[in-house]
Amino acid sequence: NAGVTQTPKFQVLKTGQSMTLQCAQDMNHEYMSWYRQDPGMGLRLIHYSVGAGITDQGEVPNGYNVSRSTTEDFPLRLLSAAPSQTSVYFCASSYSRSGPNSPLHFGNGTRLTVT
Amino acid sequence: GDSVTQMEGPVTLSEEAFLTINCTYTATGYPSLFWYVQYPGEGLQLLLKATKADDKGSNKGFEATYRKETTSFHLEKGSVQVSDSAVYFCALRGGSARQLTFGSGTQLTVLP
Numbered sequence: 270n271a272g273v274t275q276t277p278k279f280q281v282l283k284t285g286q287s288m289t290l291q292c293a294q295d296m297n298h299e300y301m302s303w304y305r306q307d308p309g310m311g312l313r314l315i316h317y318s319v320g321a322g323i324t325d326q327g328e329v330p331n332g333y334n335v336s337r338s339t340t341e342d343f344p345l346r347l348l349s350a351a352p353s354q355t356s357v358y359f360c361a362s363s364y365s366r367s368g369p370n371s372p373l374h375f376g377n378g379t380r381l382t383v384t
Numbered sequence: 385g386d387s388v389t390q391m392e393g394p395v396t397l398s399e400e401a402f403l404t405i406n407c408t409y410t411a412t413g414y415p416s417l418f419w420y421v422q423y424p425g426e427g428l429q430l431l432l433k434a435t436k437a438d439d440k441g442s443n444k445g446f447e448a449t450y451r452k453e454t455t456s457f458h459l460e461k462g463s464v465q466v467s468d469s470a471v472y473f474c475a476l477r478g479g480s481a482r483q484l485t486f487g488s489g490t491q492l493t494v495l496p
Contacts, residue, residue, distance in 0.1 A: 273427070302483070311388075311473060311486035312428075319482065327483055359427055373420075373484065375427025 271295050275360050275376035282350040282383045290345040290379050292360030298374070300363045301343040302327070303335065305356040306378070312359065318343055350383045357381070386411045386478045390487035393471075397464055397494050405459040405490045407448075407474035415478040417441075417450050417457040422471040422489070431459075431472070464494045 276291045294301065302317035314327030318337040332354060334346040343362075347354060358379045365371040391406040409415065416435045420428040432441030437452035446461045457474060474487040 300482075304486075309488050311488040312484075313486075314483045317483060325482070361427070372430040372433075373428070375429070377425065377427050 273360055273362055273374050273376035275358075275379050277379060278377070279380050280382070282347075282381065284350060284352060284383060286350050287346070287348050288350065290347075290358055290360075290381070292343045292345065292376060293341050294343075294360075294362045294374070295341065296362065296364070296374065297340060298362035298364050299340070300365060300371075301337065302361050302373075303333070303343070303345045304359045304361060305329065306359060307356050315345065315358075347381075352383045355381060355383045386415070386476060386485045388474050388476055388485055388487035390472075390474050390490050393489070394491035394493060397492070399466055399494055399496050400463045401494075403459070403461040403464045403468075403492070405472055405474075405492070407457045407459065407487060409455050409457065409474075409476050411455075411476055411478040411485075413478060414452075415476040417448070418475040418477070418484065419446070419448055419457070419459050420473040420475060420486075422473065424470070428473060464492075466494045466496050468492060469494050 273294045299320045303315040304312040313329045316335040318324045360376045361373040363371045387410045418433045419431040421431045422428045432443040434441040434450035440449045448459045471489045473489045475484045
């Protein structure tokens with residue numbers, strides 16, 4: 270019973286490098302999302318998806334791309350990493366297309382440091 | 385836009401003490417309100433929720449009542465345990481929004 274799986278757990282990047290944070294869920298959830306968590310700021314939504322082939326921007330989308338080619342996977346791409354993207358990233362999913370009214374299931378996070 | 389304000393932390397209590405974590409919100413319409421908990425090294429988990437005014441959410445001894453007149457959703461527990469040590473997040477979903485708006489989180493430490 271894996272739930273929401275995020276990889277890697279930790280990552281260090283140099284400014285300008287690119288990388289993809291992986292997120293997979295095995296609960297057949299339609300809604301998936303990416304948040305970043307920064308001290309004193311709670312969680313802020315980066316991008317979300319209400320189903321395969323459908324994505325939309327959240328509160329802080331700049332510098333990030335997403336795609337949703339399957340129901341299970343929702344990768345987050347950093348095209349050119351910046352120190353301001355140092356954060357803890359959480360992927361979350363829920364059953365309903367209406368998203369947050371059904372409980373969000375979170376992965377354990379990816380801690381990213383950009384030097 | 386929507387916003388959530390939580391009391392500043394950290395909060396340190398002795399075991400069996402009474403806990404209150406304040407949460408107030410600003411939203412248009414009739415939002416749904418949530419408390420999530422984050423244990424060390426883990427993602428967030430839903431603790432409880434309330435979807436309309438005067439609803440009381442409860443779980444694991446925690447309670448919160450949706451007060452529309454004061455735009456509040458304070459979290460309470462009568463007797464905390466060491467295992468309750470975690471970060472607690474208040475959140476709301478407003479109207480037809482497809483996202484949650486989170487507060488900044490409150491770190492709770494319970495000492496034996």
